[in-house]
Amino acid sequence: MKETAIYIHIPFCDHKCIYCDFYSIISYDNISSYLNSLKKEIDFYSAKYSAERKIISVFFGGGTPSFMEPYYISEILQYIKKKFSVNENTEITLETNPGTVSLKKLEEFKKIGINRISVGIQSFNEDELKFLTRIHNSQTAIQTVLDSAAVGFENISVDLIFNLPGQTKEKWEKNLNQAVALPIKHISAYSLILEKGTILNKMVIDGKVKMQNEDYDADLYEFTIDFLTQHGFEQYEVSNFAKNGYECIHNNAYWRYKDYLSFGTSAHSFVNGKRWWNYSALNFYNAAIESKGNAVIGEEILSVKEKLNEYVMLALRSKGLDLIELKKYFGEDWLMKNKNYLNQLEQEKFLIKKNEMIKFTPKGYAVCDEILTKFSS
Ligand code: SF4
Incomplete structure (x- = not known):
């Protein structure tokens, strides 16, 4: 299930x-x-x-x-x-x-x-x-x-x-x-x-x-x-x-990048790597549901690179990036490309690495958006 x-x-x-x-x-x-x-x-x-x-x-x-x-x-x-x-x-x-x-x-x-x-x-x-x-x-x-x-x-x-x-x-x-x-x-x-x-x-x-x-x-x-x-x-x-x-x-x-289904005006869903979103305005939402059963106004299927970027970003903003899981889903490329930057972040105490997990420190969380833009994918 x-x-x-x-x-x-x-x-x-x-x-x-x-x-x-x-x-x-x-x-x-x-x-x-x-x-x-x-x-x-x-x-x-x-x-x-x-x-x-x-x-x-x-x-x-x-x-x-x-x-x-x-x-x-x-x-x-x-x-x-x-x-x-x-x-x-x-x-x-x-x-x-x-x-x-x-x-x-x-x-x-x-x-x-x-x-x-x-x-x-x-x-x-x-x-x-x-x-x-x-x-x-x-x-x-x-x-x-x-x-x-x-x-x-x-x-x-x-x-x-x-x-x-x-x-x-x-x-x-x-x-x-x-x-x-x-x-x-x-x-x-x-x-x-x-x-x-x-x-x-x-x-x-x-x-x-x-x-x-x-x-x-x-x-x-x-x-x-x-x-x-x-x-x-x-x-x-x-x-x-x-x-x-x-x-x-x-x-x-x-x-943690699980699937979610959302219902109602402006709702965003993500299922099997596909994202879609609904009309925001209530009259458009109601009319679309009436005519076709859904109210989707836009959708995207994520490329592997987009999935990887989102996966890394979401993991680091929350409990941390599980390197074993990362390698299993996306291979070793991302880790190789960002090895030096990761080492630098660890030395400067923005990140800690423990048991194949990397996680922001409080100092890293405070500037995480800036750090995340600097990773290569
Ligand atoms: S208008 Fe106020 S109460 Fe309504 S969703 Fe926005 S923040 Fe919440």
Whole structure:
């Protein structure tokens, strides 16, 4: 059975946050037609791919999936379970925004089969939350995590953003201290990225907001790695940290180059070396599903060289590059070509090599994008 992850995109949101460039819709008129389309899309791909596949994770992302009523998420989940091989060990995550769930709603999400909650907190500082235009305050965020634990969720993750304009190291440390004091097993800590087309980008162009510089960003990042490691969260990817046994199975599927099937607007899939992606706009997505059962707007079949580059990049950004596996899949060429550069990185303590694995050090993670561009393929 081939291990496969499933992602479902729920594009609906309460409002648009200033930094967000995800496809999201601030209207609920189309919720039922979207559900019908999702089911048809699941039909289309399950007919092609469900045999011989074991589903290791189902991830409801968005958008704001927790804005949906539990029966809505349940209907999608039941449909997936009907069409694919999902068992009691499958990780089933719901991205959850503070301010969208009560204790009762969380209880219902638990009952319908969600077993992992990923809470988009971003900050515990009231000024930072206002700046990010989040709909919740710090207390609501804390309460959402406590309520999730109270109804029996054991696997809880939180998302935080650092390097916000004007954020001092002390403020960031306070955020981290608050996070590790909560009953959580996983933290995703991202640096604020300025994406084109966002409200924040316009604010920066208009001179209303000043972003912090890259050196400060790297400084906060290395501080984050040290802090979280000392508090029992092991780094297993550039931005992700987990207590022992709680790495996100869904994330790992992406980073370990496993197949994933994704449903919904703007969803990207990767199966048997082929990648495809859907229409982003809801009306185009619905119309395409109606007429042909899928909503693919683009696709690519990766060449061996592209596969090799992605494989190396994903492995190094996460748990490390297994040299035995690399040789098995791609031969020795890449290692021969990059031998000198790898030695240099090891000497300068950007990489460590142990038991046929090479892995970034915290210093290497901080500049990994730059390092990755310098490998020859
Ligand atoms: S809630 Fe999340 S997906 Fe929706 S606009 Fe804000 S950041 Fe984007």
